[in-house]
Amino acid sequence: MSSITWSLGLRGLVADAIRVEVASQRGPSAFQLVGLAEASVREAHVRVRSALKLSGVEIDEYLLTVLLAPADIRKSGSLFDLAIAVALACEVRRLSQLENFAKTVWLGELSLSGAVRPVRGVLAAVLEAKRLGFERVVVPKDNGGEAAEEQGIEVCVVSSLAEALSFVGGGALDKARPVQTKSETVRSVDLSEVRGQFAARRALEIAAAGEHNLLMIGPPGSGKTMLARRLPTILPPLEYNEAREATALHSLAGLLRPQSGLLNQRPFRSPHHTLSSPAMAGGGTLIRPGEVSLAHGGVLFLDELLEFSRSTLEALRQPLEDRCIHLARARETAWFPAALTLIAAVNPCPCGYFGSTRCRCSADAVARYRRRLSGPVLDRIDLQVVLPPLPAADFVGREGESSANVLERVVAARSRQSERRQKLGLTARTNRDLSSAELTRAAPLSSEVRALLTQAVDGLGFSARGVASILRVARTIADLEMVAPVRPEHVAEAIQYRPLDRVSGAAQPSAASW
Ligand SMILES: Nc1ncnc2c1ncn2[C@@H]1O[C@H](COP(=O)(O)OP(=O)(O)OP(=O)(O)O)[C@@H](O)[C@H]1O
Ligand SMILES: [Mg+2]
Structure with a gap:
């Protein structure tokens, strides 16, 4: 028999579905983890073994192989612990209920005592789980708040391996609940x-x-x-x-x-x-x-x-x-x-x-x-x-x-x-992101503005980049004044905000320019 659970491997904000497959044989106690796992994942066996033992699951009499697939994707971090432990527990107890969890992703690090500890990147993982077609994510309780507001996927929270195992056996888990961020973070400056x-x-x-x-x-x-x-x-x-x-x-x-x-x-x-x-x-x-x-x-x-x-x-x-x-x-x-x-x-x-x-x-x-x-x-x-x-x-x-x-x-x-x-x-x-082409449409130049800009380029040595920057700022100044066209006074003010460019090419601003 082999038991399968799912987890996710994050690469930045993107994730790959990782299949955790466990096979067991009675025999001398051994634990083998394969599938391009980095040290942080290989150490999972220490945490998982201890957590299982303290949750009442004995795995000492088995030769266990854990495969993390696809094998060509590098796995790092401790968030696979929960998926590995759940698969191992079902395997040694010969439980077949895991078949009901084919669309469930398990995320969480285990402590030696079996507590599920928070991991990084849970919100990104939940978004990716949804994109990958999973229907449920089980996340550490401490990570519940960040993922709670996600629509279209069930987010359950778990605080111990024992809770996760009872969930597989037919029990219930709490749903993640939105958290109101506390007022202590409200800025006190003005x-x-x-x-x-x-x-x-x-x-x-x-x-x-x-x-x-x-x-x-x-x-x-x-x-x-x-x-x-x-x-x-x-x-x-x-x-x-x-x-x-x-x-x-x-x-x-x-x-x-x-x-x-x-x-x-x-x-x-x-x-x-x-x-x-x-x-x-x-x-x-x-x-x-x-x-x-x-x-x-x-x-x-x-x-x-x-x-x-x-x-x-x-x-x-x-x-x-x-x-x-x-x-x-x-x-x-x-x-x-x-x-x-x-x-x-x-x-x-x-x-x-x-x-x-x-x-x-x-x-x-x-x-x-x-x-x-x-x-x-x-x-x-x-x-x-x-x-x-x-x-x-x-x-x-x-x-x-x-x-x-x-x-x-x-x-x-x-x-x-x-x-x-x-x-x-x-x-x-x-306005800051306006490309040159968009700038011409967002801030069409009147003849007065054009004359002022020509003067600026000739007299003050602005580069083409400098002129575009002046126009973007002038567009914002006009927006602050709730004025539709960019006027010469907006451009004149914007020019004031480039003192370092005022000597040819900005390469060597003179002290006098300040
Ligand atoms: N414009 C100001 N209005 C009121 N208080 C000011 C003002 N400028 C400076 N202060 C007072 O001086 C302190 C130091 O100011 P700040 O740290 O902003 O200076 P700074 O320009 O960043 O200096 P530095 O170059 O040393 O970093 C502020 O905490 C504030 O108490
Ligand atoms: Mg300062």
Whole structure:
């Protein structure tokens, strides 16, 4: 006799159905696991043997073979434990009920005592199980919340192997229940706390409205970090599909707390500058999403941008361009979405006090520092804004406008973009993604705008890429003002947000340009 259960092998957000087949013979106790299993899966026998024993199933008198098929797909991780243990228990007890579970997927890691422990990637696995035609997924109780809202597939939760075995024997399992994400995660910061810095506040609003990337340049203590941390408070709420994607990615990375539901806020990732390029892009033996994907649907904040290594910044290039990332490792490839808004902050010179008497940097040091700002990442940042040191008068001045007020304008500007998208059949969701061809349709140029742009190219040395970026931002500014055509004043404002390009080709911005 052989007993069969089903599990899933995840490759990023995609999964393969894995058939777990167990054969037994009476004989000297032995356990053989075949089917391209990595160390983490091969160790299953220790967990499974102990869990079965403590759940009342004795497998010591058998020679057991576990086959994970298809044999040419590499298996890693501990989520096959439950499927293996259920198949083994049915095999040694000669139970035939497993035939009723041909459309059931079992996911879960076992502890030595037989408890079912949470695993990564359950939401992605449930979505894939549905796509693969399964009708039921049994998941660890702690993972129930993330998968509970999925329609069209039954999601059951289990907290011990004994419960799973009683389910096979005809008992019942609880269904996964949606979890309300707790209010403790609600952000407690507000834009009103930021005083002065009107240009930077305006740039932040434009960034939120059109999903434009933003670079803030300013001395220490001018409010760069403070502003960046408040961007999520002026972004529209997560839509259901966005929440699902973001939750699936966080779950794959092992960042969801036990028993949590779908994420209810846009992610805000702010990795330290020592971050490696695989941690930025994603990778590892079990391919996991990196920072660019964890920020999907939200914000990636790179404070002290120039402290990040060149290779780490290089890893940003593809996701900033394509809004997704393809990862290729020795034996597998994966794809993750990475639609993020990049907010970067830098000081204007190595000491940070450029332009004031406190600055101790030589002209050479400043020029070298600024040259490092050009390149692949800067090319993809639509908005650059210079923050002056905060004047004392601003410190004691009035509070800034609240996040709620700004959010209202952002949401209205976003709806204008969606309406235009539908009307013109655009692929770009927001202005930031408008291709050159779409830009001509979304922002047709009047003769005045054309004249202004020609002047900008001739006089200020903007490249073609720079002009497209100016137009996208101008489109967003017009959307914020609820104005249909892009007007010269919108373009003029957008030009202000590219101070680093104003000297030919952006290769060597001069100190004077700041
Ligand atoms: N515009 C502002 N309004 C109100 N408080 C501010 C402002 N700017 C700075 N502060 C105060 O100064 C502190 C430091 O600001 P922040 O960390 O944002 O500066 P920064 O520009 O990121 O500096 P650094 O270059 O050192 O990282 C804030 O926590 C806040 O208390
Ligand atoms: Mg800072």
